[in-house]
Amino acid sequence: MAAEERRRVAVLGAGLIGIDLAGKITRSSKLELALVAGRRRDSLGLRRAAEMGLPTTAGGVRAVVEAGAFDVVFDATNADSHAEHWAALRPTGTTLIDLTPTGLGTVTVPGLEGHRSAAHRHLNLVSCGGQASIPVLHAIAQRCTPTYIEVVSTGASASAGPATRLNLDQYIATTSAAIRTFTGAREVKVMVNISPARPAPPFRVAMTVLADNFRPAPVRTSIAAAAEAVRAYVPGFKVASLAVDPGRIQVAVEVTPSGRHLPHHAGSVDIINAAAVLLAEQSAAASR
Amino acid sequence: MKMKGTTPVNSTPNDPRPSVLIHDPTLRDGHHAVGHRLDAGQLRAYATAANAARVPVVEVGHGNGLGASSLQIGRALLDDATMLTTVREALTSSKMGVFMAPGWGTSEDLTAAVDLGADVVRIAAHCTEADVTERHLGTARALGAEAQGVLLMSHMASPERLAEQCALMAKYGAQAVGIMDSAGHYLPGDVIERVQAIASAVDVPVIFHGHNNLGLAVANSLAAVEAGASVIDATARGFGAGAGNTQLEALVAVLDRRGFDTGIGLREVLSAADAAADHLMKAPPSIDSIAVAGGLAGVFSGFKCPVLEAARAEGVDAIDLFLALGERQIVAGQEDLIGDVARQLKAGSR
Ligand SMILES: NC(=O)c1ccc[n+]([C@@H]2O[C@H](COP(=O)([O-])OP(=O)(O)OC[C@H]3O[C@@H](n4cnc5c(N)ncnc54)[C@H](OP(=O)(O)O)[C@@H]3O)[C@@H](O)[C@H]2O)c1
Numbered sequence: 326m327a328a329e330e331r332r333r334v335a336v337l338g339a340g341l342i343g344i345d346l347a348g349k350i351t352r353s354s355k356l357e358l359a360l361v362a363g364r365r366r367d368s369l370g371l372r373r374a375a376e377m378g379l380p381t382t383a384g385g386v387r388a389v390v391e392a393g394a395f396d397v398v399f400d401a402t403n404a405d406s407h408a409e410h411w412a413a414l415r416p417t418g419t420t421l422i423d424l425t426p427t428g429l430g431t432v433t434v435p436g437l438e439g440h441r442s443a444a445h446r447h448l449n450l451v452s453c454g455g456q457a458s459i460p461v462l463h464a465i466a467q468r469c470t471p472t473y474i475e476v477v478s479t480g481a482s483a484s485a486g487p488a489t490r491l492n493l494d495q496y497i498a499t500t501s502a503a504i505r506t507f508t509g510a511r512e513v514k515v516m517v518n519i520s521p522a523r524p525a526p527p528f529r530v531a532m533t534v535l536a537d538n539f540r541p542a543p544v545r546t547s548i549a550a551a552a553e554a555v556r557a558y559v560p561g562f563k564v565a566s567l568a569v570d571p572g573r574i575q576v577a578v579e580v581t582p583s584g585r586h587l588p589h590h591a592g593s594v595d596i597i598n599a600a601a602v603l604l605a606e607q608s609a610a611a612s613r
Numbered sequence: 614m615k616m617k618g619t620t621p622v623n624s625t626p627n628d629p630r631p632s633v634l635i636h637d638p639t640l641r642d643g644h645h646a647v648g649h650r651l652d653a654g655q656l657r658a659y660a661t662a663a664n665a666a667r668v669p670v671v672e673v674g675h676g677n678g679l680g681a682s683s684l685q686i687g688r689a690l691l692d693d694a695t696m697l698t699t700v701r702e703a704l705t706s707s708k709m710g711v712f713m714a715p716g717w718g719t720s721e722d723l724t725a726a727v728d729l730g731a732d733v734v735r736i737a738a739h740c741t742e743a744d745v746t747e748r749h750l751g752t753a754r755a756l757g758a759e760a761q762g763v764l765l766m767s768h769m770a771s772p773e774r775l776a777e778q779c780a781l782m783a784k785y786g787a788q789a790v791g792i793m794d795s796a797g798h799y800l801p802g803d804v805i806e807r808v809q810a811i812a813s814a815v816d817v818p819v820i821f822h823g824h825n826n827l828g829l830a831v832a833n834s835l836a837a838v839e840a841g842a843s844v845i846d847a848t849a850r851g852f853g854a855g856a857g858n859t860q861l862e863a864l865v866a867v868l869d870r871r872g873f874d875t876g877i878g879l880r881e882v883l884s885a886a887d888a889a890a891d892h893l894m895k896a897p898p899s900i901d902s903i904a905v906a907g908g909l910a911g912v913f914s915g916f917k918c919p920v921l922e923a924a925r926a927e928g929v930d931a932i933d934l935f936l937a938l939g940e941r942q943i944v945a946g947q948e949d950l951i952g953d954v955a956r957q958l959k960a961g962s963r
Contacts, residue, residue, distance in 0.1 A: 477685045490745045494719045517716040521741040522942035531949035
């Protein structure tokens with residue numbers, strides 16, 4: 326594909342998420358990464374981006390606005406900064422894909438809202454736990470009426486940057502709300518563990534769904550199909566355990582990044598960034 | 614003997630002995646021993662007795678703290694608000710404490726707890742993850758509560774690391790910081806090394822919370838005090854997760870013999886402990902085989918009940934299961950893995 330057909334994009338926030346995202350974008354044939362914006366010139370992330378040969382700035386959102394029109398900007402900073410980022414970028418006409426757990430933009434999970442969301446210019450990707458659980462929970466909710474859903478994510482210490490750690494309350498609120506939206510369940514409980522274990526454990530999301538009167542076989546089939554659909558853009562996504570009992574479905578998924586770009590414990594980074602790139606590519610396709 | 618920071622609420626101004634503040638999580642940690650099912654009458658009975666014994670802080674809540682009631686960790690019989698309201702009404706001189714780990718509870722839970730009269734707020738993180746406490750220690754301080762920071766599963770990190778993590782929590786605003794021996798793994802020498810490292814890294818009181826898997830909770834708590842800790846957690850009859858906690862009434866007696874002032878009268882604390890025995894438990898915690906294995910393997914004490922259940926369901930040996938969980942370094946909150954590991958054991962594919 327010729328370079329001029331690529332969508333011009335920028336990454337705001339050069340932390341754990343931002344740097345892997347930058348790498349994924351450079352490997353996309355549909356996107357061209359024109360700027361990585363941080364806020365500290367000496368930050369490890371900006372130095373890494375510069376080493377990757379990418380244009381960088383420490384000027385934050387202002388530098389992104391000044392750098393001119395982007396088709397897509399990804400916000401990989403901190404939930405507390407996101408509203409300000411949207412306010413600054415909105416007038417520029419760009420599509421803003423939010424990877425922080427604010428839930429301010431249209432809540433989006435590829436395959437579920439991806440097509441309709443092409444019409445929106447402010448998308449929110451919920452959270453890593455949301456990206457891993459919602460496809461499966463949505464599939465289950467097509468086969469029964471959940472009365473209660475519980476989702477517990479466990480990530481390795483090394484996969485959670487400082488902003489992730491500051492954003493745990495928003496993570497819980499936004500993930501719960503999104504699960505309610507996509508499943509219709511009234512009661513949803515979300516919890517998250519950051520594990521200090523060494524070697525670091527894989528990213529794991531355990532889900533429990535309580536529901537009456539469902540047939541086990543279609544539930545199992547739907548879960549398998551949902552996992553297959555996620556694997557199309559996150560090859561390391563798998564169902565690690567599944568128990569379908571009367572009144573209760575328990576399923577745990579794990580994400581192990583494939584390829585050599587991320588350590589095996591960084592599945593949380595892999596899944597949200599894969600979703601972000603896919604959505605940007607889809608929005609590129611839709612706007613053409 | 615270096616005593617640091619704030620004076621315990623009950624220190625008698627004319628008692629020249631160094632003072633130790635006893636923090637009593639009987640009604641929180643004890644929940645692990647009874648599947649989080651204490652009722653309001655039980656909470657009221659013990660809170661009343663502890664208050665009468667002038668126990669400085671009575672902590673209450675689900676075993677894993679605010680917001681933790683769940684299928685994963687166990688559903689509490691009462692919601693957080695009912696527990697706090699019940700205990701608040703029973704306390705006239707003791708402060709009320711709550712415990713919250715970011716990721717299980719949120720700022721919203723904290724705000725509700727302080728509104729309901731929580732005076733002391735403990736924010737917890739796994740041993741190397743202190744930076745998750747920044748937001749909530751700030752919230753607790755902003756709410757005007759006494760904010761403390763504690764590190765769970767502390768045996769998994771070195772003394773230097775724990776000291777650095779405690780210093781972070783002090784920087785975030787914690788007014789006391791310290792470590793929990795969540796697995797009951799420590800020997801007195803381990804405790805001394807860690808408490809000394811922490812005490813020399815911070816200017817606030819140091820907290821120690823023991824478990825009795827290896828029969829050392831009281832000895833470890835005494836070692837902690839002698840190494841410079843001044844806030845010690847202890848529960849009546851040792852009521853708590855796994856083999857139980859540091860036994861309150863024994864610790865009060867030991868500290869008294871050793872020349873420390875807790876402000877707690879022996880007769881009164883013995884009555885409180887009897888009240889706990891009468892109202893809270895069928896039998897006091899004991900060091901059974903599972904407890905010893907868990908302590909050695911460094912597995913969270915609160916896993917005892919779910920491990921026994923999973924071992925029974927899959928027909929595997931509970932001690933084998935505890936050891937397998939220890940190998941994986943599973944921490945509190947990861948209960949979803951217990952069944953999986955049990956099934957792997959059963960399939961012989963460890
Ligand atoms: N880690 C995961 O698995 C994961 C998964 C899904 C979603 N998320 C979300 O993604 C976001 C980033 O997480 P992370 O783990 O990558 O954290 P991180 O390593 O702390 O990255 C955040 C980066 O954004 C920068 N930043 C913060 N505010 C900024 C601002 N106003 N302008 C410019 N740069 C700013 C930070 O710079 P400084 O170094 O100067 O602070 C840092 O480099 C969080 O909201 C998190 O909740 C994380």
